[in-house]
Amino acid sequence: xxxxxxxxxxxxxPTLFIVVTITFCLTRMLPGDPAVAxxxxxxxxxxxxxxxxxxxxxxxxxxxxxxxxxxxxxxDFGYSYSYRQDVFGLIISRIPNTLSLTxxxxxxxxxxxxxxxxxxxxxxxxxxxxxxxVLALVGVSMPIFWMAxxxxxxxxxxxxxxxxxxxxxxxxxxxxxxxxxxLPGFCLATIPMATFARxxxxxxxxxxxxxxxxxxxxxxxxxxxxxxIHGLKNALxxxxxxxxxxxxxxxxxxxxxxxxxxxxGMGTMINTAINNRDYSLIQGTVLFSAIMFVFCxxxxxxxxxxxxxxxxEV
Amino acid sequence: MDKKEKDVILKVxxxxxxxxxxxxxxxxxxxxxxxxxxGSTMGIVGESGSGKSVTSSSVMRLMQAKTQKIVDxxxxxxxxxxxxxxxxxxxxxxxxxxxxxxxNPMTSLDPVFKVGYQMVEMIREHQGISKKEAWxxxxxxxxxxxxPEAEKRMEAYPHELSGGMCQRVxxxxxxxxxxxxxxxxxxxxxxxxxVQAQVLELxxxxxxxxxxxxxxxxxxxxxxxxxxxxxxxxYAGNTVEYADTGTLYREPMHPYTWGLLDSMPKLSSTxxxxxxxxxxxxxxxxxxxxxxxxxNRCPYVTEKCRESVPPLVEVKPGHFVxxxxxxxxxxxxxxxxNSYGE
Numbered sequence: 235x236x237x238x239x240x241x242x243x244x245x246x247x248p249t250l251f252i253v254v255t256i257t258f259c260l261t262r263m264l265p266g267d268p269a270v271a272x273x274x275x276x277x278x279x280x281x282x283x284x285x286x287x288x289x290x291x292x293x294x295x296x297x298x299x300x301x302x303x304x305x306x307x308x309x310d311f312g313y314s315y316s317y318r319q320d321v322f323g324l325i326i327s328r329i330p331n332t333l334s335l336t337x338x339x340x341x342x343x344x345x346x347x348x349x350x351x352x353x354x355x356x357x358x359x360x361x362x363x364x365x366x367x368v369l370a371l372v373g374v375s376m377p378i379f380w381m382a383x384x385x386x387x388x389x390x391x392x393x394x395x396x397x398x399x400x401x402x403x404x405x406x407x408x409x410x411x412x413x414x415x416x417l418p419g420f421c422l423a424t425i426p427m428a429t430f431a432r433x434x435x436x437x438x439x440x441x442x443x444x445x446x447x448x449x450x451x452x453x454x455x456x457x458x459x460x461x462x463i464h465g466l467k468n469a470l471x472x473x474x475x476x477x478x479x480x481x482x483x484x485x486x487x488x489x490x491x492x493x494x495x496x497x498x499g500m501g502t503m504i505n506t507a508i509n510n511r512d513y514s515l516i517q518g519t520v521l522f523s524a525i526m527f528v529f530c531x532x533x534x535x536x537x538x539x540x541x542x543x544x545x546x547e548v
Numbered sequence: 549m550d551k552k553e554k555d556v557i558l559k560v561x562x563x564x565x566x567x568x569x570x571x572x573x574x575x576x577x578x579x580x581x582x583x584x585x586x587g588s589t590m591g592i593v594g595e596s597g598s599g600k601s602v603t604s605s606s607v608m609r610l611m612q613a614k615t616q617k618i619v620d621x622x623x624x625x626x627x628x629x630x631x632x633x634x635x636x637x638x639x640x641x642x643x644x645x646x647x648x649x650x651x652n653p654m655t656s657l658d659p660v661f662k663v664g665y666q667m668v669e670m671i672r673e674h675q676g677i678s679k680k681e682a683w684x685x686x687x688x689x690x691x692x693x694x695x696p697e698a699e700k701r702m703e704a705y706p707h708e709l710s711g712g713m714c715q716r717v718x719x720x721x722x723x724x725x726x727x728x729x730x731x732x733x734x735x736x737x738x739x740x741x742x743v744q745a746q747v748l749e750l751x752x753x754x755x756x757x758x759x760x761x762x763x764x765x766x767x768x769x770x771x772x773x774x775x776x777x778x779x780x781x782x783y784a785g786n787t788v789e790y791a792d793t794g795t796l797y798r799e800p801m802h803p804y805t806w807g808l809l810d811s812m813p814k815l816s817s818t819x820x821x822x823x824x825x826x827x828x829x830x831x832x833x834x835x836x837x838x839x840x841x842x843x844n845r846c847p848y849v850t851e852k853c854r855e856s857v858p859p860l861v862e863v864k865p866g867h868f869v870x871x872x873x874x875x876x877x878x879x880x881x882x883x884x885x886n887s888y889g890e
Contacts, residue, residue: 445655452610452650453670453721454643464658543660543705 312514332499351434373428594782647722664702
């Protein structure tokens with residue numbers, strides 16, 4: 235297990251290197267001058283030149299790349315001029331906000347989605363199955379920004395039940411934070427929930443039609459055990475794959491949702507960074523997302539070892 | 549078909565199992581009757597799709613889909629009507645009193661749980677004993693079916709065992725309960741020939757030890773001869789002939805049985821000789837039940853065969869045949885091809 239983890243860890247290094255290179259190139263292709271973005275269009279030419287020199291932008295592209303990579307190796311993610319802070323510290327400070335929102339959304343999405351998927355598989359081709367699978371299809375296809383706006387319109391503006399934006403304040407009590415979390419949480423949970431439901435359903439249907447399930451029934455094993463122990467454990471691998479991808483993409487993909495609800499997390503920060511041509515911050519957040527993806531994939535691989543005895547350690 | 553009532557362990561009478569599909573009703577089993585005595589073995593033979601497996605899973609009330617329904621008939625196990633049994637009693641019946649061995653041993657065990665876990669789970673499902681007692685019982689059973697290093701095998705996953713080994717584990721599971729009936733649905737089809745013989749020997753010896761009845765479903769007429777006391781030949785969902793094994797092999801009466809026996813390869817024949825086959829294909833099961841199902845492949849066909857379904861008639865004591873031309877009044881002799889001018 236340890237040997238495999240180490241091997242997987244070493245394999246991630248080339249992936250991350252490629253990600254870093256591509257983001258570096260893409261940020262340099264953004265139109266607009268970061269120095270102008272910081273100082274404003276009415277700044278004097280010499281101030282702008284001084285700023286460019288300070289940000290190493292006056293150097294050639296290969297030289298900039300070399301400086302960036304050597305900085306990364308030393309653990310220096312760069313300095314964010316739009317927030318006037320270290321990029322690394324900035325990302326770390328935003329993680330708890332995003333993590334709390336996405337984890338709550340994912341936990342709900344996972345349990346509800348899986349439960350619906352199992353129920354739909356058992357009741358395959360009944361009205362229950364049809365209704366929930368159509369709902370799941372709608373859930374996957376719905377544009378998040380549109381749904382977020384509609385939810386705000388209905389629950390915050392018309393019914394005045396929930397707050398429109400922000401994160402709430404712990405000092406005002408637990409309820410305040412929770413009420414702020416409901417709408418963005420629901421938006422974030424929709425796609426994962428629908429994906430879980432659909433994946434679970436198809437995986438469960440396949441598992442429940444296999445020979446050994448029939449044999450378990452022939453051995454007089456109670457139905458709930460057949461489904462929840464044997465069926466579920468056999469149906470889990472595709473679900474774990476989806477879960478791994480969803481954790482990473484929800485965590486980093488909260489950009490739209492956080493933007494709409496002004497949730498002070500990673501997503502809002504990425505928005506600001508792009509608007510301000512904040513090269514270091516864009517590069518930092520993209521690298522961070524890549525690390526998240528790689529890490530979740532590693533967890534999925536580990537989970538396979540536990541779930542499927544046929545996967546041997548290499 | 550009336551044997552002394554106390555000896556009869558399983559009685560199936562007029563069983564009809566239909567599959568309701570989008571394109572019509574498939575009469576998978578359309579009137580099957582037989583009895584099985586305590587400690588004896590009955591074979592069910594017939595080609596693919598003749599309803600052998602459906603008949604046997606109906607005894608366990610194991611329907612594969614909701615579209616499969618037992619529509620008529622009765623199944624009685626030791627005076628208990630299985631079709632009226634509650635789900636709770638059914639769970640006790642399955643796996644404890646009546647065990648089933650399936651065709652493919654490699655896919656009959658859950659691949660993600662260890663053999664020991666699955667055996668203990670099953671034993672504890674039926675008997676209120678501790679995990680440790682169940683574990684010991686499972687090890688005993690594995691030893692009984694001749695698995696070497698039984699303790700070690702308990703820790704193995706199914707994919708770490710060979711096909712023959714898996715089949716032994718499944719038989720061991722059956723032995724853990726108090727099986728009065730073992731249904732073996734082509735237990736040796738997926739195994740190679742030497743292992744086949746071992747598994748059949750094992751079943752035979754366990755039958756002697758435990759006085760269990762066996763319902764053996766097979767394609768292999770040699771296996772039937774070797775194992776069974778009585779044989780039922782099925783064709784397109786119907787019983788066509790039912791008799792003692794000796795009687796059936798000595799004087800088969802239904803034209804379909806003749807065809808089946810003729811199609812067995814003979815050791816004495818030269819290698820260049822082609823295997824005999826029954827010409828034609830079995831009928832569409834949605835269209836059966838209006839005439840003799842075998843009429844389109846039968847060389848002895850008459851007008852009557854096209855018009856009505858032949859009833860199952862006891863021609864001689866214990867020998868049942870469903871053929872218009874073999875009903876006691878008429879006696880068809882093999883080889884006398886159609887005197888009806890066909």
